[in-house]
Amino acid sequence: MYYLTRQIAFEASHYNRISELSDTENYELFGAAANPNSHGHNYVLEVMVKGNVDANDGMVINLTDLDALLKSEVNANYDHKHLNSQHPVFSANPHLLPTCENITIDIWQRLATSLTEGLLHRVRLYESSTTFVDYYGEDRMVYHTKVYEFSAAHRLHSQVLTDEENQEIFGKCNNPAGHGHNYVLEVTVKGKVDEKTGLVVGLNVLDEAVEKQVYTRFDYKHLNLDAPEFETLNPTSENFVKVLWDVLEPNLRPAVLHRLRLRETPKNHFDYYGES
């Protein structure tokens, strides 16, 4: 099986507001996106198709055909439009909000009906470089990811190994004075899109949990010295991503934490899906 990804971009404006709610309630739910005067994004869309290679032309799909479909189904309906008032589906259904989740599902439906069954694998829509939604066509079950960055120092050192063993295993990362990273944490929650809000999780829920549970504990800290979690635990990224899971997961409920991806440097990242 082969997987192929094509990317396009479009620019659009929108707002997220539920008409029955007050101004305050809308801002609580959607943050700045509730501004009735609208805001906009440079959306980036990644369409992943899967299939076998055709023996004659050596391709899974002709990219010219896929581009034509993206142009007629995505660009024509989204690019340089105001989504609440000019998109054919969102303008006809004021209760269906043009959130990143609902847009991703709408694009999936537009593409899936024109492509051979089973060909479309994933639609990923970036609302910004730090927020994106994945949809696999699973009955409105989406994966919402937000990317956070924080800075911390650490020293890789295991208390059950000798100093010589630590030096041999961890090398310069065992420097007694420590070193540091700009850690990048990708938080992915999954769930069915709420029909009323068009969201899988309130954006403030994610931001508040990361602010309270991650930034206050670890941002601009020395993990070995400032964080009780690492008093005896070696702060490798494997151990760190589990510590992050354990402090975040209970504070995101009822949203379901699907995956944490911790980038220690641009050259490595660590994924954790929980114990189960």
Ligand SMILES: [Zn+2]
């Ligand atoms: Zn927006």
Ligand SMILES: [Zn+2]
């Ligand atoms: Zn390090």
